[in-house]
Amino acid sequence: MHTLVKGLIAGAAGTCALNLATYLDMLIRARPASGTPKETARRLTEVAGVSLGDEERAGNRQEAIGALLGYATGAGAAVCYGLLDGRRRLPCPVGVAALTVLAMAGSNGPMTALGVTDPREWSATSWISDIVPHMAYGVVAYAAYELMR
Numbered sequence: 435m436h437t438l439v440k441g442l443i444a445g446a447a448g449t450c451a452l453n454l455a456t457y458l459d460m461l462i463r464a465r466p467a468s469g470t471p472k473e474t475a476r477r478l479t480e481v482a483g484v485s486l487g488d489e490e491r492a493g494n495r496q497e498a499i500g501a502l503l504g505y506a507t508g509a510g511a512a513v514c515y516g517l518l519d520g521r522r523r524l525p526c527p528v529g530v531a532a533l534t535v536l537a538m539a540g541s542n543g544p545m546t547a548l549g550v551t552d553p554r555e556w557s558a559t560s561w562i563s564d565i566v567p568h569m570a571y572g573v574v575a576y577a578a579y580e581l582m583r
Contacts, residue, residue, distance in 0.1 A: 440582045441513030448533065448575025449508030455567035470550050471500025477548040504541065511536035512575045523583065526576065534572030538564065 460467065475496040479486055486492035515533050524532065542564070545551045556564070 445509035445512030451574035475499035
């Protein structure tokens with residue numbers, strides 16, 4: 435199976451796991467959803483000079499763009515992993531760590547560059563809230579990728 439297809443499938447599975455972990459965290463701690471995906475979308479469209487319509491429509495579109503950026507990040511991280519992995523199999527801990535780091539860099543990098551967040555200022559709780567879902571992504575994306583070998 436082609437690396438791109440395997441990466442897209444593994445990324446979709448990993449993104450599903452990330453979302454599940456995030457929503458479980460929201461349920462357990464009764465915390466609201468993060469506003470960073472929407473804010474990232476707002477800043478991206480602002481930088482690109484793209485109008486998303488009136489205030490209400492723009493807000494709705496920003497929510498959608500934020501979610502779609504998450505799916506794109508999940509797919510992109512797993513495709514990158516597939517390109518890095520090549521034809522030889524990375525050991526499980528290394529593969530899971532690589533996928534986790536790729537997903538975190540893919541999501542937090544642009545948000546940091548756009549000034550939406552600054553990981554240097556995060557509390558321990560914020561770091562845990564970010565790492566745990568990304569680790570779920572890494573575990574599931576790795577397993578999915580390996581199952582397609």
